[in-house]
Amino acid sequence: xxxxxxxxxxxxxxxxxxxxxxxxxxxxxxxxxxxxxxxxxxxxxxxxxxxxxxxxxxxxxxxxxxxxxxxxxxxxxxxxxxxxxxxxxxxxxxxxxxxxxxxxxx
Numbered sequence: 001x002x003x004x005x006x007x008x009x010x011x012x013x014x015x016x017x018x019x020x021x022x023x024x025x026x027x028x029x030x031x032x033x034x035x036x037x038x039x040x041x042x043x044x045x046x047x048x049x050x051x052x053x054x055x056x057x058x059x060x061x062x063x064x065x066x067x068x069x070x071x072x073x074x075x076x077x078x079x080x081x082x083x084x085x086x087x088x089x090x091x092x093x094x095x096x097x098x099x100x101x102x103x104x105x106x
């Protein structure tokens with residue numbers, strides 16, 4: 001399912017799809033964290049949480065819980081300072097950069 005999530009984000013490069021971003025991105029971030037890539041997961045998760053905040057978008061409770069769990073684990077793995085620095089870099093990603101980063105996760 002997480003592989004499909006990454007592919008869906010890659011496909012959304014052509015058609016900006018908020019639903020895909022609001023459902024698949026936390027799954028891809030979870031996959032990154034499971035693979036021992038907390039920095040990659042931090043970029044994706046902070047971008048996702050920033051999108052929700054900026055657009056006042058909702059997410060299903062299950063998807064939001066995944067994002068919150070990943071964020072907590074990343075903060076623990078990276079420390080507050082590194083998480084803030086990496087998260088800031090993630091929040092600044094363009095849609096194209098985000099799609100490229102997310103679709104590269106297998």
